[in-house]
Amino acid sequence: MNPESVISELRDTTLKALDAAATLEALETIRVDALGRKGKLAEVSKTFGKLAPEERKSLGILLNAAKQELESGLDSRKSALESVALDARLASEWFDLTTPAPGIRPGHLHPVTQVQREIEDLFVSLGFAIMDGPEVEQEYYNFDALNIPADHPARDMQDTFWLKDGRLLRTHTSPVQIRALEKLGAPLKMIAPGRVFRNEEVDPSHEHTFYQLEGMMVDRDVSVAHLIYFMKTLLSAIFHREVTVRLRPGFFPFVEPGFELDIQCLICAGKGCPVCKQSGWVELLPCGLVHPAVLRSGGLDPDEWNGFAFGLGLTRLAMMRYAIDDIRLFASGDLRFLNQF
Amino acid sequence: MKFSYNWLRDMVKGLDASPEVLERLITIKTAECEGIEVHGADFIIEVDNKSLTHRPDLWGHFGMAREVSAITGQPLRDPVMPQNFTAKNPPVKVSIDDYSLCPRYSALAFDNVTVKPSPSWLQQRLEAVGLNPINNIVDVTNFVMAELAQPMHAFDADKLHDGPIQVRTAAQGEIIEALNGESYELDPSALVIADPKGAIAIAGIIGGAGSAISEKTTRLVLESANFNAAHIRKTSSKIRLRTDASMRFEKAQDPVNTVRALERAYELLLEVSPGIRMVGGLADAYRPPKEPAPIVLPLDWLARKLGRSLPAEEVQRILEALMFKVERIDAGTLSVFVPTWRATKDVAIKEDLVEEIGRMVGYASILPTAPLAAATVPAPSVERVFHHSVRDAAVGQGFTEVYNYSFLSEELAQRFSLDPDAHIRVTNPIVADQNLMRTSLLPGIWKNIVDNTRHFDSFRLFEIGREVHPDREVPHFVAAIFAKDDGVAGLHELKRLAECLLPGSESRPSPGARKFEHPQRATDLLHAGTLFGRLFEFHPRMIEHGRAAVLDIDLQALMQLRSSNVKYQQLRRFPSSSFDLSVVAGPRALIADVQAAMKTLAGEALVSIEFLRDFTLPTGDRSVSYRLTAGAPDRTMSAEEVTSVRNAVIEGMRAAGYELRV
Numbered sequence A: 001m002n003p004e005s006v007i008s009e010l011r012d013t014t015l016k017a018l019d020a021a022a023t024l025e026a027l028e029t030i031r032v033d034a035l036g037r038k039g040k041l042a043e044v045s046k047t048f049g050k051l052a053p054e055e056r057k058s059l060g061i062l063l064n065a066a067k068q069e070l071e072s073g074l075d076s077r078k079s080a081l082e083s084v085a086l087d088a089r090l091a092s093e094w095f096d097l098t099t100p101a102p103g104i105r106p107g108h109l110h111p112v113t114q115v116q117r118e119i120e121d122l123f124v125s126l127g128f129a130i131m132d133g134p135e136v137e138q139e140y141y142n143f144d145a146l147n148i149p150a151d152h153p154a155r156d157m158q159d160t161f162w163l164k165d166g167r168l169l170r171t172h173t174s175p176v177q178i179r180a181l182e183k184l185g186a187p188l189k190m191i192a193p194g195r196v197f198r199n200e201e202v203d204p205s206h207e208h209t210f211y212q213l214e215g216m217m218v219d220r221d222v223s224v225a226h227l228i229y230f231m232k233t234l235l236s237a238i239f240h241r242e243v244t245v246r247l248r249p250g251f252f253p254f255v256e257p258g259f260e261l262d263i264q265c266l267i268c269a270g271k272g273c274p275v276c277k278q279s280g281w282v283e284l285l286p287c288g289l290v291h292p293a294v295l296r297s298g299g300l301d302p303d304e305w306n307g308f309a310f311g312l313g314l315t316r317l318a319m320m321r322y323a324i325d326d327i328r329l330f331a332s333g334d335l336r337f338l339n340q341f
Numbered sequence B: 001m002k003f004s005y006n007w008l009r010d011m012v013k014g015l016d017a018s019p020e021v022l023e024r025l026i027t028i029k030t031a032e033c034e035g036i037e038v039h040g041a042d043f044i045i046e047v048d049n050k051s052l053t054h055r056p057d058l059w060g061h062f063g064m065a066r067e068v069s070a071i072t073g074q075p076l077r078d079p080v081m082p083q084n085f086t087a088k089n090p091p092v093k094v095s096i097d098d099y100s101l102c103p104r105y106s107a108l109a110f111d112n113v114t115v116k117p118s119p120s121w122l123q124q125r126l127e128a129v130g131l132n133p134i135n136n137i138v139d140v141t142n143f144v145m146a147e148l149a150q151p152m153h154a155f156d157a158d159k160l161h162d163g164p165i166q167v168r169t170a171a172q173g174e175i176i177e178a179l180n181g182e183s184y185e186l187d188p189s190a191l192v193i194a195d196p197k198g199a200i201a202i203a204g205i206i207g208g209a210g211s212a213i214s215e216k217t218t219r220l221v222l223e224s225a226n227f228n229a230a231h232i233r234k235t236s237s238k239i240r241l242r243t244d245a246s247m248r249f250e251k252a253q254d255p256v257n258t259v260r261a262l263e264r265a266y267e268l269l270l271e272v273s274p275g276i277r278m279v280g281g282l283a284d285a286y287r288p289p290k291e292p293a294p295i296v297l298p299l300d301w302l303a304r305k306l307g308r309s310l311p312a313e314e315v316q317r318i319l320e321a322l323m324f325k326v327e328r329i330d331a332g333t334l335s336v337f338v339p340t341w342r343a344t345k346d347v348a349i350k351e352d353l354v355e356e357i358g359r360m361v362g363y364a365s366i367l368p369t370a371p372l373a374a375a376t377v378p379a380p381s382v383e384r385v386f387h388h389s390v391r392d393a394a395v396g397q398g399f400t401e402v403y404n405y406s407f408l409s410e411e412l413a414q415r416f417s418l419d420p421d422a423h424i425r426v427t428n429p430i431v432a433d434q435n436l437m438r439t440s441l442l443p444g445i446w447k448n449i450v451d452n453t454r455h456f457d458s459f460r461l462f463e464i465g466r467e468v469h470p471d472r473e474v475p476h477f478v479a480a481i482f483a484k485d486d487g488v489a490g491l492h493e494l495k496r497l498a499e500c501l502l503p504g505s506e507s508r509p510s511p512g513a514r515k516f517e518h519p520q521r522a523t524d525l526l527h528a529g530t531l532f533g534r535l536f537e538f539h540p541r542m543i544e545h546g547r548a549a550v551l552d553i554d555l556q557a558l559m560q561l562r563s564s565n566v567k568y569q570q571l572r573r574f575p576s577s578s579f580d581l582s583v584v585a586g587p588r589a590l591i592a593d594v595q596a597a598m599k600t601l602a603g604e605a606l607v608s609i610e611f612l613r614d615f616t617l618p619t620g621d622r623s624v625s626y627r628l629t630a631g632a633p634d635r636t637m638s639a640e641e642v643t644s645v646r647n648a649v650i651e652g653m654r655a656a657g658y659e660l661r662v
C-alpha cells in the first residue's frame, strides 16, 4: 500500500472510532493510539525518511492535514461527551427548593419597641436627645415641679400608684422635663420614652401600665406655630400618610396654653369603635407651651425662655398602627400575638 | 358633668346650633364632650370632668352658657334677678373663725314653708342632669347648684339650737351623722358648720342628718357659702367622701356667687312653696379677697407666643366676649381685668390669656412654622443605643420580645427566693396581691414560659426591663428557651448568646443554686472576674413537660464591661505552629478548669487555645480535645521549641492528674 492510502485509511478508521467512542476514557485511548508520540501517524512519518524530498514534502502536507482533522474531530467529540456528562450530573442534582430551610427563624421585637424606635430615630434626626428617668419617682418631679401642688385637683386626673416609702410610680413621662432641664439646661431638645403607671381598672382600652414618649423643646423663641409644625412633621412621618388631626383646648397644669391633639381613629376611620370610645377620634397627644412655673422648676427664667412639650402615647400609637383592639395583649407575653410583628 | 341643651338654650337667646353642632363647638373651643344622650325632649351633653378641672365656673349651666354665648356671639340671659336683700336685721348671726378657710358665708331664713314634691318641670330638669328629685326645698338648692355652680344647703331651722352659726375647725373626735346615713369622726383638719350644740354640717361637703329638711319642716335656714378649695379637697379625700358640693368647691368657686345663688333660690322658693316668707334680711359674713391686679398683655409678646399676630381690636373683642374687661395702655399693650368667676385660680398670668385668645380665634388659623433653631448635635444616648443592640442580637437569634408588668406578688417573690421585705411596696395595688415592685424579671418570664407551653412545643423569648430595687433601678436582659428535649441545646444556645453580647465571658458554676434553679445546671457569668449575669435551667418543679433554659444579664454591668477600651495588637509577622491534645478528665470535671490549666502550662508561647470537641468514654470519663497554637513575636519558632511547649503541657497535665491521649 502506498503511504497516501495508509494515511487516508488511518484517518477514516480513526474518525469512525471517534464517532463510536462513548466515554472520555475511550476517546483518550483513541487519541493515544492515533496521535500519540508512538501512535499510528507517528509510525507512518517514520517511513518518510526513505523517500525523495519532493515526495516527502507532499506526504508531510497530507499527514499534517490528517492530524489536524483528527485533532479537531477529537475536540468536538470530547466537548460533546463532556456536555452529555455535565447534563447527566445536573439532571441528577435536582433539589426541592420548596423545602423549608433549617435553622432558627428571627424573633420579633415588641410592637411598642418598634414604634418607639421609629420615633426615636425621627427625633434624633431632628437633633433631639433621648433622655430617661426613674419609674419610681419622687412626688416633687411627678407633680409639684410640674405645677401640680398637693391640693391641686389635677392630681385626681391621674390615678396614682403610691408606694409605702412615700414615693410613687410615675404617672407620666413629664418628670423627665424637669430632670432634663436640671441636667442639660437650655436650649434643649429632648424626648423621653418610657413606662408609666396609672391605677386604673384594666379593660380593652385601659391598662395600668403603658408607654409614653415625652418631648420638649426649649429655646428663646418657641410658639404655638412651631409646636403645630413639629406635630405635623412627626405625625406624617409616623403614619406615612395624611392623617386627620384637630387641636382643641386641653387642661394640663404644666402647659399654658394646653391642647389635646386628636387624630381620626384609624381603626374605624372615624365611624366609632371600642378603641375610640365610639367617638371617631382618638386623643393622641396632649401638648402645649411649657408653663412658666415649669420653666422656673427647671431653673430657667420664663421671661427669657419659652418651650413646647408634648406627650405621645406609644401604646396607643402601636394599637392604631397595627389595628390592635385590645390593649391587654401588649403585656400578655403571648407569642401568638407577639410573633405577628 | 351633664349639660342640658334646653337649659343652655334658656340662657343663650336665639341659640340655633343643634345639640351635635353645639357639642362639637364646646369640644373645639372649651372642654371635651363625651357624647349626647336623648332625655325626653331634651339632649344631654356629657362633658369630661377632667377637662373642667381648671374651670370652677363651668360646674354650672350658666358658666357654660357664657362660653356658648362667647362662641356663637348670641346674647346671654342671666337667670338671676337682683333682689337687693337688706343687710339689716340678719336672721342668724354668723361667725367665721378663719376667713382663709371660709371667705364668705351667706344665708337667708324662711318660715311658713311647705315641703312637698317639686313641680314636674323642676324634677325633669334635675333628672336630666342626673340629680334625684327629693322635695321642693332640697330640689331648689340642687337646681341652683346645677345652674350657677354654687352649692347650697337647707337646714330645718327648728332643729337648730338657738344661737349663732359658727364656721370652725372640728374638735378632735367630733362625730357627725351625715345626710347619707353615715357617721363621720372628724379632727381639727376638717371644717364644720356648727350651732351652739355641735356640728350641723361638714363644711362644703355634706349636711348633718339632725337638721335635715323633712315633710314636717316649716322654717328653714338657707346656706350659700364659699370655702377654701385645697382645704375642702383635703378633708374630702381624708373622710373618703366626694359629693356634688365638694367636687365644685375644690375647683375654687367664686365668693361673689353666694348671694347671686340666694337671689335665684329666693325666687324659686316663692314658686315651689307658695306662702313661704323670708324672715329678716341677708346674713352675710364676708371678707372679700384682695382684688387681683389687671394682667398686662403686650400684643407683640402674644404674637410671639401664638406664632401669629392679631390686631388689638380682635384681641379686645375676644376677651370682652369672655367678659374680661379690657383697657388699652398704649397701641401695643392691653390691661386685662379678669372676671371674678375666672379669677379664683384659673386665669392669673398672661400665659392664661394666650389660651383664651388662642382657643377663640381657633388653632386651625395658626400657620405651622419651622422654628429657627441652631442645628446642634444632641447629647448621645449611649444606654438607649446599647439596649437596642442587645434587642437586635436577641431577635437575630430567634428570640421574641415580651413586656411584663412591674408588679409582683409576695407569694411569687418567695417562690423566686426573693425576700418580700426587700421590695418597694405599693400602697394601693390594682389587685391586692400585686403589691411588690419586681426586683427580678424572672417571675414574669417564668409565667410567660408556662403560658406559652399551652400553644407551642418550643420557643424563645426575652425581655428588657428594669429591676426596681428600693435604692436603684437596674435594667436587665432575660432570655429563655423552652423545648421538650434534654435541655442541653438551650443552655448552649443561651451561653452562645451571652458570648455574642460580651465576647470573652466565662461561666463559673456556683454552689448553692437557688431553689427555682436546676441544682446541676446553674452558673454565674463573669467577665474578667466581674459578675454580670446568670445562666440556668428552671427546676423541673417549676416547668412541667419540658425544659426551660434562662439567661439573666445585668445590662448596666454588661454595658460597662463592653465599653472597656479595645487596643489594636500588631499582627504576628512570624508563622506559628499548632498541635492538638486530648485530655481525659473525670465525669464531672469542668472543661474550663482543663483549659485554664493548659493555658497556664503553655505559658508565653501560647498564641491561642481552641476547644475542638469532647465526648464521653465508655468508662464515663470525658475526652476533651484542644488545638494549641504556639509562636514567638520576633522569630519563627523551631520545631524543637514547639515540641518543648507541647511536652511542657503534657507533663504538666499529667502531673496535675489528667491522663493524656497522645
Ligand SMILES: [Zn+2]
Binding pocket: A265, A266, A267, A268, A269, A270, A271, A272, A273, A274, A275, A276, A277, A278, A280, A281
Ligand atoms: Zn374607632
